[in-house]
Amino acid sequence: MDFRLAPTKSLPATRDALDRKLQASLFILMFWCVPQLLHAQTPAAAGAAPSQPEASAPAAPDWAQPGSPTHKQIPPPQEFHRPTITFNTPIGMFTGQSDIGGPLVPARATYDAGAKQYTIDSAGYNIWYQRDEFRYLWTKMSGDVSLSADVTLPNPNGFADHFAALVIRESLDDDSRGIWAGVHSTGNVHLAQRPTTGAMAFNPVAIRLSGNLAKVQPKRIGIEKRGDLIALFISVAGEPMHQFGPPVTMHFDGPFYVGIGFASHMPTTLDTAVFTNVSLKNAADKLD
Numbered sequence: 001m002d003f004r005l006a007p008t009k010s011l012p013a014t015r016d017a018l019d020r021k022l023q024a025s026l027f028i029l030m031f032w033c034v035p036q037l038l039h040a041q042t043p044a045a046a047g048a049a050p051s052q053p054e055a056s057a058p059a060a061p062d063w064a065q066p067g068s069p070t071h072k073q074i075p076p077p078q079e080f081h082r083p084t085i086t087f088n089t090p091i092g093m094f095t096g097q098s099d100i101g102g103p104l105v106p107a108r109a110t111y112d113a114g115a116k117q118y119t120i121d122s123a124g125y126n127i128w129y130q131r132d133e134f135r136y137l138w139t140k141m142s143g144d145v146s147l148s149a150d151v152t153l154p155n156p157n158g159f160a161d162h163f164a165a166l167v168i169r170e171s172l173d174d175d176s177r178g179i180w181a182g183v184h185s186t187g188n189v190h191l192a193q194r195p196t197t198g199a200m201a202f203n204p205v206a207i208r209l210s211g212n213l214a215k216v217q218p219k220r221i222g223i224e225k226r227g228d229l230i231a232l233f234i235s236v237a238g239e240p241m242h243q244f245g246p247p248v249t250m251h252f253d254g255p256f257y258v259g260i261g262f263a264s265h266m267p268t269t270l271d272t273a274v275f276t277n278v279s280l281k282n283a284a285d286k287l288d
Contacts, residue, residue, distance in 0.1 A: 101174035107135035138259030148222030
């Protein structure tokens with residue numbers, strides 16, 4: 001038997017072939033692996049949540065922006081509505097609270113029993129036109145009503161037309177019939193009314209206690225419902241409450257909502273109103 005080995009290629013030729021094969025293998029390996037390695041560094045491939053775009057402030061429609069030298073505020077489109085968000089949680093003397101008209105920024109409210117003080121932080125473009133956006137603390141009542149409070153708007157940099165109000169409404173819908181006594185930081189006090197659902201609001205009674213520079217606000221305001229007659233009361237500097245202007249006639253069927261509310265007059269910016277020594281009585285001629 002012949003055990004001689006078959007002839008082999010020369011060693012240099014064999015090494016060259018191996019080098020070429022190794023280089024080709026490395027090239028293929030790098031071509032396939034590098035993209036996989038890069039992909040593995042992304043949060044999703046690593047098991048983390050994919051990155052999300054940074055949250056931005058909620059966008060408000062142009063009509064909701066407050067008036068300025070370069071922008072004219074206009075009423076909302078006639079058919080525009082947002083659902084009210086209601087929290088059936090008592091706060092102080094009130095049995096519930098609502099973000100009327102679903103403001104883009106959720107509001108908050110607190111009650112300090114020791115100081116007899118409600119603080120409302122709310123956005124909301126307005127309590128006006130044919131629909132409203134504001135935080136409302138309320139209770140349901142029937143018959144006559146006497147509601148009064150010391151009202152403070154503590155933010156000197158708030159929008160000039162932000163205002164706090166004592167509000168009587170037929171419902172919690174954004175376009176509800178209603179009437180309210182409002183006070184602005186400019187010293188403007190008014191009794192405003194939306195006589196029918198979805199109607200434009202207007203001021204049957206209004207008074208400006210000062211020029212815009214002085215910004216004198218009344219110490220206390222009140223609203224009284226006596227049958228179908230509803231009137232505005234004020235105390236400018238702590239004197240006994242006195243009626244301002246004639247009463248407005250407005251009829252409410254069945255139980256209605258009574259309470260306090262605030263709108264910053266800026267659709268996406270919170271501001272603050274403080275109501276102290278709030279008095280609510282289910283009778284007329286009981287303002288104090």
